[in-house]
Amino acid sequence: MNVHGWRVTAQQHPHVVDAGIAGLVALGCGLVLTGRTGATVEPATALDWATVVLSPIPLIWRRDAPVLVFCAVTALFWASNAAGAQSPAAFVVSLTALHAVARYRPARFAWPTAALAVLVGFDNRLEPARAWGAFAALAAVTVAVVLIGMNQRTRAAYLSALEDRARLAVAEERARIAREMHDVVAHHLAVMVALSDGAAATAPGAPQRAADVMGQVSATGRQALGEMRRLVGLLRGTSEPGESTRAPQPGFDDIDALVDRIRAAGVRVIVRREGTPGPWGPGAGLVVYRIVQEALTNTLKHAGPRATAEVTVRYLADGADVSVVDDGAGRAARQPAPDGRHGLAGMLERAAAYGGRVGAGPRDGPGWQVHATLTFDRAGTRA
Structure with missing residues (x-):
């Protein structure tokens, strides 16, 4: 499957993609927790592992309700922190939820949640002696995440506007072709009906004249079919080989031929x-x-x-x-x-x-x- 195919699949199954993101976050935090356990005296507790597994779960609904997901993640962090858990999932999950707010909601939601994320991370600092340095680093990362999410949201809105314009252009072109088809059908059918009535009226007394008139009916019908074939080809986005498909649109110089048909x-x-x-x-x-x-x-x-x-x-x-x-x-x-x-x-x-x-x-x-x-x-x- 190519990149476009993956993108279409992701758009059709957003919750599956978000569940995969939540799983990757949990896996990454679990690896960090495993490394920290091997490097410290105190092993990770069951509460630490429960936090790593449970904290990313709300991310599955990050597109549908990003603000509520961020609040739920923040509440889980405070609850686990109050219970004595030391989990690396808090910071990563909070930033992932914050990115969803900036990506799927207007800026008025992003910056307040960013401020809350900074406070959450600051409260989770591991070395109080380096509190201000950790706070500055956390603030910079948080602002960067928000800006990335807002940029993606702006780009998505721009692409959506381009797609809307393209759809409008297609609709206008189809309306133009529909008008052309109406003009072609109405004109040629009216001419053919009039010619046929004339041929029927003259056939008993002037069969040769009636035959000539029916020849004009045939020529008019062929011209109508040629124009219809070209217009239908445009409507389908295809063209068939042949002189009629390459014929230019009528203009000033074609009014005389039009008048001749009516005459x-x-x-x-x-x-x-x-x-x-x-x-x-x-x-x-x-x-x-x-x-x-x-x-x-x-x-x-x-x-x-x-x-x-x-x-x-x-x-x-x-x-x-x-x-x-x-x-x-x-x-x-x-x-x-x-x-x-x-x-x-x-x-x-x-x-x-x-x-x-x-x-x-x-x-x-x-x-x-x-x-x-x-x-x-x-x-x-x-x-």
């Missing part, structure tokens, strides 16, 4: 352009394209192939104005139901990303209108 479905579309696009990058072209696509798709779906639409794209010094107006094929438009406003929501989100706004609704007469104002900087991001 082929029967809608009369008039396009007007004013000015020229600035060096705004591909993101600017994509958002303009998608807004025009969504507006024309809604015209085709709700007004039908006999409608007339007018697309106006006005390029400004720092952005663009996009207007799409249709006549509703002579019928008055109605506001869509709340559950049928996904396309409008997508346009609003796209425009908001560029500091813009979108207005959409029925005209005073028959038909529907969409107007978007977008602001770009030189990179195509929000100005």
Whole structure:
């Protein structure tokens, strides 16, 4: 198992790790007690060994309740010291519990417990003649342990923030891909339905024309499949070899091809352009394209192939104005139901990303209108 595997296992079983730490502390203190017994006249007592074994046990819960664990360890030390035990476990276990407080709790908990640990160690000094030297050394070690624990806590919080940002970035990217998929599916399906209806209507009297229209349906379907394959590959984090997966996102120059597809479905579309696009990058072209696509798709779906639409794209010094107006094929438009406003929501989100706004609704007469104002900087991001 590699380092990452051990880390994942430790995160999944924290109490097992803490039990192992408590066992190592007990083992180390037992070795110290054994060495001290061999070097002194007085052998270690049963109470000394009981303190070595029992004192580290609260460390098993040091992550869940570090302050309570530290208090329990301190209480065990005072109780064993009052009973006459001379155990090396007191200092080591107290520092381990103190590290847990600094690592898993805010600083306001760490420093008071550090002061208590210093007092505990000072009371446990072995040579009263060197009390001040022992106190200074103990204080330095205690402060170092607290700083190490606080540093680990800060680093863990920083890494957690980075992971949260990464998750948010993934969620935003998935939302963007979902919007792209909605636009692709809604547009191509609307075009294919309109073309199929046209072919069915013309088949009895003009079979060759109907065959040509069905050829356009097939081409539209293949294009939709290619775009869907690319978007699903992005969603899965994979890509399949093929020209469609390497195709760039549509932009300003693809609006004419979009309009041609809508015209082929029967809608009369008039396009007007004013000015020229600035060096705004591909993101600017994509958002303009998608807004025009969504507006024309809604015209085709709700007004039908006999409608007339007018697309106006006005390029400004720092952005663009996009207007799409249709006549509703002579019928008055109605506001869509709340559950049928996904396309409008997508346009609003796209425009908001560029500091813009979108207005959409029925005209005073028959038909529907969409107007978007977008602001770009030189990179195509929000100005």
